[in-house]
Amino acid sequence: MAPPQMAPPKGTRVYAIGDIHGRLDLLGSLLDLIAEDVSCARLAESPPDRVVVVCLGDLIDRGPDSRAVVDRLVAGPPASGPLAGSQWVCLRGNHEDYLMQFLADFSMAPSWFRNGGLEALRSYLGGLPDDLVADYPALQRKLYRAMPPTHLRFLSRMPARHVEGDYVFVHAGIRPGISLEQQDSFDLMWIREPFLSHEGPFDKVVVHGHTGVTEPEIHPHRIAIDTLAYRTGRLTCLVLEGNSRRFLGT
Numbered sequence: 001m002a003p004p005q006m007a008p009p010k011g012t013r014v015y016a017i018g019d020i021h022g023r024l025d026l027l028g029s030l031l032d033l034i035a036e037d038v039s040c041a042r043l044a045e046s047p048p049d050r051v052v053v054v055c056l057g058d059l060i061d062r063g064p065d066s067r068a069v070v071d072r073l074v075a076g077p078p079a080s081g082p083l084a085g086s087q088w089v090c091l092r093g094n095h096e097d098y099l100m101q102f103l104a105d106f107s108m109a110p111s112w113f114r115n116g117g118l119e120a121l122r123s124y125l126g127g128l129p130d131d132l133v134a135d136y137p138a139l140q141r142k143l144y145r146a147m148p149p150t151h152l153r154f155l156s157r158m159p160a161r162h163v164e165g166d167y168v169f170v171h172a173g174i175r176p177g178i179s180l181e182q183q184d185s186f187d188l189m190w191i192r193e194p195f196l197s198h199e200g201p202f203d204k205v206v207v208h209g210h211t212g213v214t215e216p217e218i219h220p221h222r223i224a225i226d227t228l229a230y231r232t233g234r235l236t237c238l239v240l241e242g243n244s245r246r247f248l249g250t
Contacts, residue, residue: 021058033249161188
């Protein structure tokens with residue numbers, strides 16, 4: 001249970017979504033659940049004044065539909081329905097970082113491809129001929145040409161963190177002993193240790209993905225919600241409002 005002082009801003013309900021990894025099917029189902037949850041909230045005695053949906057990064061790779069996931073999130077909240085007028089924030093994860101590094105330097109290809117990048121390439125290129133798998137410069141050119149300008153702008157402008165009241169949302173975690181303002185964006189996207197084993201407080205409660213867990217984990221100073229959706233079919237959403245914490249999931 002969150003200490004009484006730990007809350008998003010008054011009147012705000014936050015939906016934080018874990019690592020999607022190219023699973024458009026799960027994202028669609030979860031957004032439907034969120035819309036239904038917001039509909040119920042609108043009927044409550046004190047409905048939220050503001051709804052914020054935060055995706056914690058790793059929208060792409062591993063799953064089959066990276067391009068379609070990005071397309072859905074680039075479009076933003078629907079013009080009508082329960083989520084109309086909500087604020088959507090998509091953070092950069094290490095897999096978005098992989099993609100952007102590859103577009104700048106094709107020597108990143110082996111590392112990215114070993115970690116799900118080939119699936120993202122296939123989704124953008126409509127397939128991947130065997131004779132091109134090792135031709136990194138050609139793949140770099142083809143990917144750049146295949147990506148819509150809206151996707152390139154979206155991916156290049158993703159923030160590495162987002163703050164709502166007493167919570168900070170990042171992809172991977174933060175480095176202990178360093179203020180939020182001084183955190184390195186590389187750590188926010190990539191860190192595991194010493195973040196995961198740190199037992200002391202941070203500036204704010206850290207909500208993160210990146211490190212897979214079988215069930216969402218609530219620790220005293222951090223909440224982990226990457227339930228390995230690409231493999232398990234379980235995409236998790238943390239709901240924060242007032243002092244309450246609860247989960248939605250596929």
